[in-house]
Amino acid sequence: MLLETGRVVAVEDDGVWVETIRQTTCGSCAAQKGCGHGLLNSMSAGHRSLIRALPGALKPADCRVDDEVRISIPEEVILRGSFIVYMVPLVIMLAGTIIGSSGLTTNTDVGAALGAALGFAVGVLLVRIHARRHRDDPSLQPTLVDILHREAQAVRIG
Numbered sequence: 001m002l003l004e005t006g007r008v009v010a011v012e013d014d015g016v017w018v019e020t021i022r023q024t025t026c027g028s029c030a031a032q033k034g035c036g037h038g039l040l041n042s043m044s045a046g047h048r049s050l051i052r053a054l055p056g057a058l059k060p061a062d063c064r065v066d067d068e069v070r071i072s073i074p075e076e077v078i079l080r081g082s083f084i085v086y087m088v089p090l091v092i093m094l095a096g097t098i099i100g101s102s103g104l105t106t107n108t109d110v111g112a113a114l115g116a117a118l119g120f121a122v123g124v125l126l127v128r129i130h131a132r133r134h135r136d137d138p139s140l141q142p143t144l145v146d147i148l149h150r151e152a153q154a155v156r157i158g
Helices: 036-043 075-101 110-134
Strands: 001-011 017-021 048-053 067-075 143-149
Touching: 001 048, 017 067, 048 067, 067 075, 075 110
Parallel strands: none
Antiparallel strands: 001 017, 001 067, 017 048, 067 143
């Protein structure tokens, strides 16, 4: 279970939006320079990300905007999600390339390019459908664990 800390930026009935700051662990990773995450992180170190967290140990109503919270993300979800996001479009794009170059047009290069573009689009659409289907599944989404720091709310006088 991976834990991440962030600040609540919005509270909904079925979850909260948490702003996190991407921090690098690339210095301790064996892959270091051979990893795409390391490259992205070097270009956007300190980049703020919004994550929708579902109820877990806490209910969304327990949180307020600007609370510092801890969310948990199951490790297997990251591995499975990465596989789906990267491999599904790639495999379908390759299949489209093979089908397109096998004779749908007289020019096999044009057919391969069109098949690749169509296959990639279909792959991205399938990933989007998968994400929508599992949007509210707490076993596949980040969940609220704890409130670390609660911001004091200003009292209105007058």
